[in-house]
Amino acid sequence: MAFEALDELLDESLELPIGGRTYKIPAPSAEIGLRTQALINAAAVAADGGRVDEQVLGDAAERDLYREVLGDAHERMVADAVPWPALKHSALTAMVWIAQDKSAAERFWNAAGDPSRLAPNRAARRRSDAASSTKSRGSTSGTSTRPAPPRGKANKRRK
Structure with a gap:
């Protein structure tokens, strides 16, 4: 068996519906993907109270990250006068896609x-709790614990 062409195996774009139009976000270059991954890792470290590599944050601040992660779609969104919150959400969704995968990006997008x-919502938690509410069987090893002596007898021995 031979390796198939990778570009035929991978779905290398993200399609985001905004205002009745669909914007196709192309896969980023390796450089943009690596920089995005480093930025997201730095943000996670900062959120946990850790020390962040200022070089990573400085590099990201120098470039237009949203333009980079959205690719050609960024220009079309601006030309179509897409509102800022939608453009921002699109860029953040693309960052989740780059750093994780398409299903994580879809969950992020749908959660706004x-x-x-x-x-998970409360009903989903209840369903999963119901499956685990069955009582477990007791030990079948044949051993048991020794019962504690009644309290009254223990006090009499100490006297």
Whole structure:
């Protein structure tokens, strides 16, 4: 068996619907992907209270990261007067796609970037709790613990 062409195996774009139009976000270059990954890792470290590599953040600040992660779609969004919140959400979704995968980006997109909407809802938690509510069987090893003596007898021995 031979290796198939990778570009035929990978889905290398992201399609985001905004205002009745679909914007196709192309896969970033290796350089942009690596820089985006470094930025997201730095943000995670900072969120956990760790020390962040200022070089990584400085490099990201010098470049237009949203333009880079959106590729050609950025220009079309600006020309179509896409509102800022939609452009920003699109760029952040593309960053999630770059750093993780398409399914994570889809969850982020559909949650409108709200972390509380990313968590499973109460009904889903109840369904998963129901599966684990079955009592476990007791030990079948044949051993048992020795019962504690009644409290009254223990006090009499100490006297």
